[in-house]
Amino acid sequence: MVGDDLVTWLRDSDPALRWQVERDLADEPPEVWEATRAKVATEGFGARLLAHQDPDGQWAGGAYYPRGFELDQEPGQPWTATTYSLNSLREWGLDAAVLRARRTAGLLAENCRWEYDELPYWGGEVDCCINAWTLANGVWLGVEVSGIADWFVEHRLPDGGWNCFWVEGAERSSVHSTLNSLKGLLAHEVATGGTEATRAARRAGEEYLLERRLFRRLSTGEPIAPWVTRFAYPSRWFYDVLNAAEYFREASAHDGSRPDPRLGEAVELIRAARQPDGTWLQVHRHPGRVWFEVDVEPGAPSKWLTLSGTRVLVWWDAA
Structure with a gap:
């Protein structure tokens, strides 16, 4: 269901993305994609982000914001602090044992407090x-x-x-x-x-x-906003129909259930955004300070979005 040329293009990527292509689109056996996944700790994005971890277990010295950050002092929201760094490593498939060996969870319990009322990190x-x-x-x-x-x-x-x-x-x-x-x-x-x-x-x-069919107002049936089809990677905290469809794909796999028919309209919006060559474009980037960029500039074909869009369509069409 997925063209060889597209899979080849997607596989020429960072281990954080490549292992997911091998597992979800190329149907490689576990020993292949698991070996690639193990490289997240030592190569590419994963290794680079791990190198930025502070000795006290945090990133950028803060829980949600970097230490010393003040709202409105720079464009966008910084994405470098502990929570977003952990999110990225988890989503990229880093083996949690790598952070356990660094005593990350314990160090965060000891040293990291939320900006809200100095609450303990693991208490939320x-x-x-x-x-x-x-x-x-x-x-x-x-x-x-x-x-x-x-x-x-x-x-x-x-x-x-x-x-x-x-x-x-x-x-x-x-x-x-x-x-x-x-x-x-x-x-x-x-x-x-x-x-x-x-x-x-x-x-x-x-x-x-x-x-709400993922994108319609319950009161009027009109689209919630134009941003529901403005796809970006990383998605950060922002909503769009591709991000939501990926959640339902994962939930369906966990539940052992078929896709809910009410997802149909949203899936067709995702399909309509696919380019003739099978890729999806990076529509925009969520502004803010980063350790390093992990995807292309707006307007260029995004391997991350193409992975997401393709596996959503494969899941939907197979059902």
Whole structure:
């Protein structure tokens, strides 16, 4: 279902991307893609990011923001601090044993505090997205973070999803916050099985997105905003239909279920963005300080987005 030329182009990439191509598109046996995945710790993006880790276990001296950062002091949001660095390493497939050997989880427990009220790192804070990443990174590194999973049950809004601004009185869910919350709950469930309450919360959050077909307002049926089809890698905390479809692909694999038909319109938006050569373009970049760039400039074919778009279509069309 995937052209040889496209797979060859995708395989000519960093180990963080290449092992996923080998596993998901090239149908290589585990011994092939696992060997490539092991190189994330010693070559390319993974090795470069590991080299930036501070002796106290943090990156850039901070939990969510670099030490000393002040809002509005530079364009965009910095993406160099501990949470986004852990997110990248986890998403790239780094073996958690590498960070366990560095005592990363323990060092963060000792040295890292959230910018919000100086709360302990592995206890999470009040932001849904931050707590979702802390939950996913915690179970990856073997930390006891079940309290954060329970927090999502307690802080789900009546419409089924989540909103990071609940603490400021928000009563309606956000697609950004809901998708990130779902990713955290899924990671927890894959690792631990979850609880009846956390599994129910995940189903409710999925329903929030599905009843909106991933991109439509429930009230009017109109698209939520133009950014739902503005694809970018890395996606950071931002929502788009490709990012959401990737979540549902992973959830479907975990649940052993077929794709929900309500995803159909969103999948066709993803298909429409595919170029004649089978690639997807980087539409824009989320501005902000980075350790180094990991994808192409806007307007160029993106291997990361092409991997995502292709495997979503393969999953959908196979069903």
